[in-house]
Amino acid sequence: MKPPPPPRSLERLRELTPARVGLGRAGISLPTEALLGFALDHARARDAVHAAFDVAGLASGLTAFAMPPVQVASQARNRRDYLRRPDLGRMLDPRSRRLLESRGGIAGQLAIVIGDGLSPTAVNLHAAELLRHLIPRLAADGIETGTLVIASGARVALGDEIGAILAARMLVMLIGERPGLSAPDSLGCYLTFAPRIGLADAARNCVSNIHGAGLRYDEAAFRIAWLIRAGLARQLTGVALKDESGAQTPPRVAFDPGV
Known part of the structure; x- marks a missing residue:
């Protein structure tokens, strides 16, 4: 019936x-x-976790920024290692570490890392487009963007090692979030001031749920740029830095008392 x-x-x-x-x-x-x-939806979430990370396509989409990306990898040799050994995704492999050390000290105020995370699908779809909205905002604020890194097999904390090697004042990490049943392609952005190995997650700010049915690119870029600007001015990120940008943006959905 x-x-x-x-x-x-x-x-x-x-x-x-x-x-x-x-x-x-x-x-x-x-x-x-x-x-x-x-x-x-469950199948789509599983597929997102195991999707291939399109490094070549992503690098091609970033050519407009005049910052050739540096490609690195974690110590997770494959997707199986990545899922079973989260610790390996938080450490650079020796070749990648040597590569970044050869570029150390030129990152300027900001380093940007794009990692596959738990949803390569999200990064393939949204990372380049989000940067197209974010980079002009940073330029308008006079914030210098240094090295751009694409990291395979990446966990969020891998950015700490990358940022420390590059001597970045602020690290921006775009990474695929754990897929949900309503959003297999959700992108997250983690911000860390003065990144270094061993930082707790409490030292980061996060702007999450960036995808077609979630946070729009322009709104996400606005929030990220605000946090970067405030973090650099106050020399901190994490629980001590509250996102106060919301009052400056229009509400996404108006409340309808008739619902």
């Missing part, structure tokens, strides 16, 4: 969120359509 249509308020709510709300039921179970949708 076909489940009854959801109330109008639930239909409106579905328009505002990709979350699973008001799915209905068939007996004591989910309707077939909802169950198949769950299975499909």
